[in-house]
Every structure is written in structure tokens, then in C-alpha cells.
Amino acid sequence: MKFERLRVTGFKSFCDTQEFKIEPGLTGVVGPNGCGKSNLVESLRWVMGESSFKAMRASGMDDVIFSGSGKRPSRNNAEVGILLDNSDRRAPAVFNDHETIEVTRRIERESGSTYRVNGREVRARDVQLLFADASTGARSPALVRQGQIGEIIAAKPQARRLILEEAAGISGLHSRRHEAELR
Ligand code: ATP
Numbered sequence: 273m274k275f276e277r278l279r280v281t282g283f284k285s286f287c288d289t290q291e292f293k294i295e296p297g298l299t300g301v302v303g304p305n306g307c308g309k310s311n312l313v314e315s316l317r318w319v320m321g322e323s324s325f326k327a328m329r330a331s332g333m334d335d336v337i338f339s340g341s342g343k344r345p346s347r348n349n350a351e352v353g354i355l356l357d358n359s360d361r362r363a364p365a366v367f368n369d370h371e372t373i374e375v376t377r378r379i380e381r382e383s384g385s386t387y388r389v390n391g392r393e394v395r396a397r398d399v400q401l402l403f404a405d406a407s408t409g410a411r412s413p414a415l416v417r418q419g420q421i422g423e424i425i426a427a428k429p430q431a432r433r434l435i436l437e438e439a440a441g442i443s444g445l446h447s448r449r450h451e452a453e454l455r
């Protein structure tokens with residue numbers, strides 16, 4: 273699976289809909305301090321199922337909704353969509369009959385989030401597993417937060433093992449095993 277396009281509406285500093293085409297290879301985001309680079313990366317983690325508002329540098333999940341600026345009033349919802357190219361057919365079986373997969377997450381103020389895959393409502397867990405199986409996801413080490421390099425260097429062995437397992441692509445298996453054990 274490949275990321276093709278990220279669409280962000282009302283998420284943090286992005287009041288209106290903005291689309292970002294993701295080309296193959298390395299993607300860089302450049303701009304002055306405070307222009308929204310970290311917000312953009314957070315929108316990607318959010319649509320992949322991040323459940324911790326702290327990881328969004330927020331004090332509640334509603335804080336990811338555009339809160340207004342000098343000229344613009346606040347919004348009551350935010351939506352992020354990620355378009356995936358699944359022509360290599362590596363998505364989990366339930367989604368794998370689609371050539372392209374669009375995952376969206378929408379939050380309404382005081383009502384929480386809903387997730388959709390190609391328009392059909394799914395659980396947060398389904399979205400998290402979709403990305404975990406593709407060795408990416410909200411907590412993936414492929415997305416390096418500001419200050420995270422230092423944290424990895426200082427990490428205890430147990431924590432570093434988790435990072436390596438993610439990188440090796442087996443964390444999806446662990447999540448599935450955990451789910452199976454709960455049943
Ligand atoms: P730096 O180069 O300093 O790391 P950055 O480009 O990563 O900067 P961000 O941290 O992504 O910048 O963006 C910070 C801006 O986003 C701040 O101006 C902040 O007010 C704005 N912001 C954060 N949350 C919201 C929100 N819910 N509504 C509106 N604006 C927001």
C-alpha cells in the first residue's frame with residue numbers, strides 16, 4: 273500500500289480543506305516556525321487511529337478542531353482523509369478487494385470520532401489494524417516526532433524492542449494476538 277493523498281479540513285491550524293499529494297520517495301515539509309508542519313504530521317497520525325490526545329499536543333481530543341484565528345471563527349468539526357493505493361493488494365483481507373482505499377476520520381465537537389473506509393463506517397480498531405499490518409500507523413517509528421531521536425537514544429531496552437518490532441512489521445501480529453486472547 274502507498275500513501276497517495278492527505279486531505280485535511282478543520283484540523284488544528286488548517287481551517288479550510290487542504291490537499292497534499294504524497295509522491296513516491298522522501299517527503300519533506302518546510303516552512304517557518306508555527307506554520308503547521310507538526311500539525312500536518314499529527315493529522316496523518318490522527319487519521320491512522322491515534323487515540324491519545326496528548327500525542328496530539330492537546331488537552332482533549334476536541335482540541336484538534338480548528339479553534340479560530342484572528343479572521344476566522346472556530347469550527348465544530350474536523351476531518352482528515354488519507355487515500356491509499358492498494359494496487360499491490362497488501363491491505364487486510366476485509367479491505368483488499370479495493371484498488372484504492374480512502375480512510376477518513378471525522379470528529380464533531382463533544383461527540384467523538386467516526387471512522388470510514390471507502391464510505392463505510394468502521395471501528396477505530398479496524399483502522400489501527402489496517403495500518404499496523406502495513407507496518408505503519410499512528411505510533412509508527414516511520415513518523416519521527418520533534419524530539420523523538422533523543423528519546424530513542426535514551427530508551428530502556430524494553431521500549432527499544434517495541435520500536436524495533438514496529439520497524440520489523442510484526443506489531444500488527446502482536447495486536448491481533450492480543451485481540452484473539454481477549455475473545
Ligand atoms: P515549528 O517549526 O516551531 O516546529 P510547526 O510548523 O511545526 O512549527 P505547528 O506546531 O504545526 O508548527 O503549528 C503551531 C500552530 O498551530 C500555532 O500557531 C497554533 O496556534 C496552531 N494551532 C494548534 N492547534 C490549533 C487549533 N486547534 N486551532 C487553530 N490553530 C491551532
Ligand code: MG
Nearest residue numbers: 309310311418
Ligand atoms: Mg513543529
